[in-house]
Amino acid sequence: MKKYVQIENVQMSFSTKQGTFVALKDIDLKIERGEFITLIGHSGCGKSTLLNLIAGLLMPTEGVMLCADREIAGPGPDRGVVFQNHSLLPWLTCFENVHLAVERVFGATENKAQLHQRTRAALALVDLTHAEHKYPHEISGGMKQRVGIARALSMQPKVLLMDEPFGALDALTRAHLQDELMKIVAATNSTVVMVTHDVDEAVLLSDRIVMMTNGPAATIGEILTVDLPKPRNRLALANDVNYHRLRGAVLEFLYQKQAKKAA
């Protein structure tokens, strides 16, 4: 099967006052179309940096990055990003926030009615039709994050990139949004790369879990294939032996092999 996103020998260093700081090195990762990948690791391991590299917000100091056979030379609408803190524009309604993205990608080829239709469809996908004319400050944190997802998906990206999208939410809302996300990904057959520090979230959602070593000069430590059948159900998995084996493997990597030294 064709590799959709290819990351070859990527190194990322930042120049600081103390000299060059190598954040990532020797990163090799190939992602297939329709795959759900999570990046997990201790804070400071450069998992967000890797995501920003795929997004094109950062440029690697070494190595090659391809998305659908084209080199990643900067941010582009073929890679939709969901930010950790939603990053909605507060002076625009939910509808307008999504429409801004739709207009950019399809504005040249489609008429006004079609653009509106796309915006509505994206909001309907995250079940927010009723809140389309509300402003971000009028809706809850979980709803904001859903608008962020709608905005990213409305561009029909080749890859959906999510940077700890549910990190700032309470546990119940997070669980609810994870279920929603699973449905949306199944319905749209999206390719997803998601940064998380939540082991359960990683096992529940992923096809493969990319576990990263501690920084500086972090790299990919292990890649765990999650072979649980889909659709997955969090209640059924609670008593699933395989689920616990996979969860245990991630925990072992994080707290034994890459145990963070006491700060």
Added chain:
Amino acid sequence: MKFKKYLAENLVPPLLGIALFILFWAVLAQTSENLPGPMKTWDSAVALFSDPFYQKGPNDQGIGWNILASLQRVGVGFGFAALVGIPLGFMVGRFDFLNKMSAPIVNMLRPVSPLAWLPIGLLVLKAANPAAIWVIFISSIWPMIINTAMGVRQLPQDYLNVARVLNLSEWKIFTKILFPATLPYMLTGIRLAIGTAWLVIVAAEMLTGGVGIGFWVWDEWNNLNVEHIIIAIFIVGIVGLLLETLLVKIAKRFSY
């Protein structure tokens, strides 16, 4: 009951303050032979405002005309300052090179009293009225440049990341992100500018003459009409307060 409590908490203290102020003024007026008391000033004000828009030649016009003339000068000078200062502020905020280039000049000229610019205005513009407007322009432009630039610089990186990820055009970045995000800062600049402009116009008009609340004060001093001077002080204060309140109202509409 609630209404009564509201009155007690929000109306009684300011009224008490005003009453004490008037009492203090009355006592002070009793001890001085030149300073008119509140009652005498009030009578004079009633007479003055009974016919605010009379016109008896260029140097004797109703108080209404004088206020409007001053407001017009402030409006014109301030308008020009906004036209020049806000775009300049955007450029200074967006491009670090321009910021470093303009910083020494702005920082040196900003503390200069706007009145010091009056002779230059008279020299170049060769007339009193444009020179007064020029002084307003100079006094208003600094807060507008500085606050607009600050607003642009404080633009959260998140919003810029959104712009980059959505690959927005420069025009869309400006209309959908930069301008709305900067608007509250810009309005602060406008508020500061109009406050200063209104302060400065009284002094500028004293020097340039003509119709206007500033020259009116000077004229009444020459007539030794102290009641009118006191009335003028109240007028300047109340108009300034109204301008400020109006701008705060506008700013509230655009805060997120």
